[in-house]
Amino acid sequence: MTSPDWYEDGLPHIWLPYSQMKTAPAPLAARATEGSRITLEDGRSLVDGVAAWWTACHGYNHPHIRACAEAQLARMPHVMFGGMVHEPALRLSSRLAALLPGDLERVFYTDSGSVAVEVAMKMAIQYRLNRGETGRTKLLAFRGGYHGDTLATMAICDPEEGMHHLFAGVMPAQHVIDLPQDEATTTAFEAFLNAHAHEITAIIVEPLVQGAGGMLFHAPAVLRHLRHAADRHGLLLILDEIFTGFGRTGSMFACQRAGIVPDIITLSKALTGGTMALAATVARRHVYEAFLSDNPEHALMHGPTFMANPLACACANASLDLFEQEPRLEQVAVIETALREQLEPCRPLPGVKDVRVMGAIGVVELDRIADPAALRTRFIAENVWIRPFRNIVYLTPAFTIKPEQLQVLTQVVRTVLTV
Ligand SMILES: *Cc1c(COP(=O)(O)O)cnc(C)c1O
Numbered sequence: 001m002t003s004p005d006w007y008e009d010g011l012p013h014i015w016l017p018y019s020q021m022k023t024a025p026a027p028l029a030a031r032a033t034e035g036s037r038i039t040l041e042d043g044r045s046l047v048d049g050v051a052a053w054w055t056a057c058h059g060y061n062h063p064h065i066r067a068c069a070e071a072q073l074a075r076m077p078h079v080m081f082g083g084m085v086h087e088p089a090l091r092l093s094s095r096l097a098a099l100l101p102g103d104l105e106r107v108f109y110t111d112s113g114s115v116a117v118e119v120a121m122k123m124a125i126q127y128r129l130n131r132g133e134t135g136r137t138k139l140l141a142f143r144g145g146y147h148g149d150t151l152a153t154m155a156i157c158d159p160e161e162g163m164h165h166l167f168a169g170v171m172p173a174q175h176v177i178d179l180p181q182d183e184a185t186t187t188a189f190e191a192f193l194n195a196h197a198h199e200i201t202a203i204i205v206e207p208l209v210q211g212a213g214g215m216l217f218h219a220p221a222v223l224r225h226l227r228h229a230a231d232r233h234g235l236l237l238i239l240d241e242i243f244t245g246f247g248r249t250g251s252m253f254a255c256q257r258a259g260i261v262p263d264i265i266t267l268s269k270a271l272t273g274g275t276m277a278l279a280a281t282v283a284r285r286h287v288y289e290a291f292l293s294d295n296p297e298h299a300l301m302h303g304p305t306f307m308a309n310p311l312a313c314a315c316a317n318a319s320l321d322l323f324e325q326e327p328r329l330e331q332v333a334v335i336e337t338a339l340r341e342q343l344e345p346c347r348p349l350p351g352v353k354d355v356r357v358m359g360a361i362g363v364v365e366l367d368r369i370a371d372p373a374a375l376r377t378r379f380i381a382e383n384v385w386i387r388p389f390r391n392i393v394y395l396t397p398a399f400t401i402k403p404e405q406l407q408v409l410t411q412v413v414r415t416v417l418t419v
Contacts, residue, residue: 069315104264111304117281142179143177155171343395
């Protein structure tokens with residue numbers, strides 16, 4: 001099969017994500033998307049099980065998002081946010097504040113999840129400095145977690161499982177311990193806090209599901225425990241809802257399932273329905289108020305060039321319209337039931353360690369995957385786009401996926417894992 005000229009000409013000049021470029025299989029050439037389908041340049045069409053790294057919750061090319069993007073593109077694609085505001089960003093901010101629980105009401109925009117987490121870390125550290133509390137600059141994070149790839153966020157990812165252990169010693173060290181989920185880890189967690197809380201400003205966790213760290217689930221009670229512990233020790237609680245936010249676990253935000261309000265929350269991935277790069281760090285009133293001062297040094301000194309990009313904010317508003325106008329959370333509930341029924345038959349298959357489902361997340365965990373790239377190639381041969389990593393095969397489809405398309409995905413997972 002011949003490749004288009006742009007592919008042959010450009011491939012020698014591209015550096016791919018998470019890839020050993022010496023051995024990485026040739027990437028697929030995508031031409032177009034529609035709903036839950038990706039069409040390739042060679043004419044093949046794949047059913048999409050990943051939703052573009054969990055972003056495309058309404059499926060690809062939703063006409064409402066497109067219409068709003070086109071209107072915004074014609075009016076004002078971008079303007080600097082320093083000294084100016086605009087309707088798309090302010091509307092989005094008031095809508096996010098209304099959707100989020102408690103007084104999470106101050107929105108700071110960035111363009112990627114990692115940077116949203118960095119801003120949350122910076123807020124949490126400066127919160128102490130502004131209040132004259134010295135020596136409380138550390139973050140407490142958990143094994144199995146993933147919060148981004150930038151230097152500061154690498155230090156709060158899982159140190160061993162994570163993709164960043166090479167950099168240990170380069171980044172400012174943070175505390176990463178076990179999530180308190182049972183008696184032993186809870187005792188260890190309490191002991192750790194008693195010893196170290198005085199040097200820590202905040203706890204950061206992905207609520208309910210640790211995504212890129214292995215799609216690990218925990219109970220809502222764990223989050224309530226973290227909230228209580230944070231309150232007892234005067235710590236901030238940061239919830240990284242970049243993966244779980246906007247319906248993925250079955251509620252609009254995962255923290256709502258636990259009935260807790262974090263002090264800071266980070267959002268990205270599905271924020272624009274998978275169309276534009278946008279992220280938000282949202283702070284509660286008391287966090288924000290620690291930055292109000294006559295001292296100029298107490299201001300949050302951060303401001304990405306493309307902050308609150310109007311086009312991206314217009315897409316995010318359009319995405320929120322769809323959550324209001326279409327039955328997204330009901331669709332997630334239907335997907336959850338289907339995933340449970342259709343993935344359960346994988347449990348007795350050889351090498352399968354666990355099958356678990358939460359919301360629109362279906363996971364088949366294996367003892368090990370010898371060659372994830374080879375497994376991906378087998379999925380592509382079956383005309384589905386599923387991207388196994390480490391020892392898991394997972395499905396995170398668009399909430400609008402058709403039942404028969406979901407069935408294709410789960411059937412192929414069963415078939416490929418059976419052979
Ligand atoms: C994807 C992700 C990030 C990083 O977001 P990027 O946009 O890739 O920088 C951070 N936290 C969580 C929970 C994520 O899933």
